[in-house]
Amino acid sequence: MPDRTNRQFRLAARPAGLPKPTDWELTTESVPAPREGEVLIQVLYVSIDPAMRHWMNEGRSYTEPVQIGDVMRAGTVGCVIESRNRNFRVGDCVVGGQGVQLFAISSGRGLRKVDPALAPLPAYLGGLGVTGLTAFFGLLEVGRARAGDTVVVSAAAGAVGSVVGQLAKIGGSRAVGIAGGRDKCAYLLDIGFDAAIDYKSENVEQALDEHCPHGIDVYFDNVGGDILDSALAQLARGARVVLCGAISQYNLTTAVRGPTNYLSLLFSRARMEGFVTSDYKERYEAAIQKLARWRAEGRLQLREDIVDGLEAFPETLLRLFRGENTGKLMLKVAEV
Numbered sequence: 256m257p258d259r260t261n262r263q264f265r266l267a268a269r270p271a272g273l274p275k276p277t278d279w280e281l282t283t284e285s286v287p288a289p290r291e292g293e294v295l296i297q298v299l300y301v302s303i304d305p306a307m308r309h310w311m312n313e314g315r316s317y318t319e320p321v322q323i324g325d326v327m328r329a330g331t332v333g334c335v336i337e338s339r340n341r342n343f344r345v346g347d348c349v350v351g352g353q354g355v356q357l358f359a360i361s362s363g364r365g366l367r368k369v370d371p372a373l374a375p376l377p378a379y380l381g382g383l384g385v386t387g388l389t390a391f392f393g394l395l396e397v398g399r400a401r402a403g404d405t406v407v408v409s410a411a412a413g414a415v416g417s418v419v420g421q422l423a424k425i426g427g428s429r430a431v432g433i434a435g436g437r438d439k440c441a442y443l444l445d446i447g448f449d450a451a452i453d454y455k456s457e458n459v460e461q462a463l464d465e466h467c468p469h470g471i472d473v474y475f476d477n478v479g480g481d482i483l484d485s486a487l488a489q490l491a492r493g494a495r496v497v498l499c500g501a502i503s504q505y506n507l508t509t510a511v512r513g514p515t516n517y518l519s520l521l522f523s524r525a526r527m528e529g530f531v532t533s534d535y536k537e538r539y540e541a542a543i544q545k546l547a548r549w550r551a552e553g554r555l556q557l558r559e560d561i562v563d564g565l566e567a568f569p570e571t572l573l574r575l576f577r578g579e580n581t582g583k584l585m586l587k588v589a590e591v
């Protein structure tokens with residue numbers, strides 16, 4: 256009989272600034288049996304996302320905060336190991352929000368079956384999961400990218416950004432990525448970006464001027480702060496600024512900094528619009544089919560950055576804010 260002891264990371268305190276080890280409690284519990292209508296899931300991979308930092312805060316957001324003492328919310332891929340729900344069978348692979356833990360009971364609500372024959376399971380947390388869908392709907396619906404556009408994306412070597420640039424290329428746009436460091440910039444050129452800007456060693460505004468001679472038609476913002484201001488300074492007429500995230504602001508203990516160059520929106524007759532990916536839930540399946548086809552055709556390269564073991568969770572989360580990940584960051588918490 257395999258070990259069925261559950262272990263969980265629970266929120267112990269609301270962090271000020273970067274989360275500290277004392278903001279977490281690692282708890283151990285026995286695994287309950289599912290009741291009628293429920294399934295027991297063994298979690299295999301846990302998604303590590305910048306949004307986790309929001310969920311740890313109290314206050315207004317697009318979703319409820321995680322409460323002190325709760326298992327930390329997280330997207331997961333897992334496997335049904337017991338079922339008393341007729342929609343799921345033992346052995347089904349499922350994506351859901353089972354949190355940072357090894358096992359979870361679910362009523363089936365919010366669970367989606369995924370096909371391991373179509374793509375390896377980690378892809379369903381990355382390019383064929385929420386981050387890929389964020390790139391898809393953010394670029395094509397909110398950004399309305401068209402052939403011939405110049406698309407610029409920040410945090411370009413990350414989970415969302417790396418897909419944004421590749422989707423821009425698939426749609427006939429020019430893709431310019433902004434990322435931290437030489438290796439990440441080399442990776443961007445490798446997966447087909449037309450140009451890469453290292454914001455740690457280059458003047459971003461000058462580099463954007465050089466790489467976007469006709470201005471930026473779509474700026475897909477993942478970071479906010481100075482980089483957002485540099486991009487706003489280079490907008491083309493009628494540009495769309497997609498407000499996807501602002502990771503440079505998530506751990507500030509002072510007020511979030513708004514865009515200084517916002518009058519550029521006026522001069523450029525431009526639009527800046529925020530969005531939340533889950534608003535597109537009804538259209539996920541169709542988008543995943545497209546993303547999977549591009550992946551199978553070799554037009555969309557997905558990279559995962561996988562860290563072993565549940566215990567690594569607190570340190571792994573910090574890797575996002577230190578820029579230590581390339582591609583989709585996740586934890587592998589069980590042998591597949």
Ligand SMILES: NC(=O)c1ccc[n+]([C@@H]2O[C@H](COP(=O)([O-])OP(=O)(O)OC[C@H]3O[C@@H](n4cnc5c(N)ncnc54)[C@H](OP(=O)(O)O)[C@@H]3O)[C@@H](O)[C@H]2O)c1
Nearest residue numbers: 305410413414415434435477499500501502503531532578
């Ligand atoms: N709107 C939505 O529904 C939605 C859904 C999913 C994700 N998001 C947002 O999308 C963005 C990207 O998420 P992801 O999961 O793909 O993460 P990611 O890009 O894989 O990882 C985060 C990256 O951000 C960069 N970064 C960290 N601190 C930075 C700073 N101070 N200034 C500039 N860059 C910084 C780092 O790359 P470098 O080494 O290049 O600095 C890091 O690797 C986040 O803002 C996230 O909140 C939004």
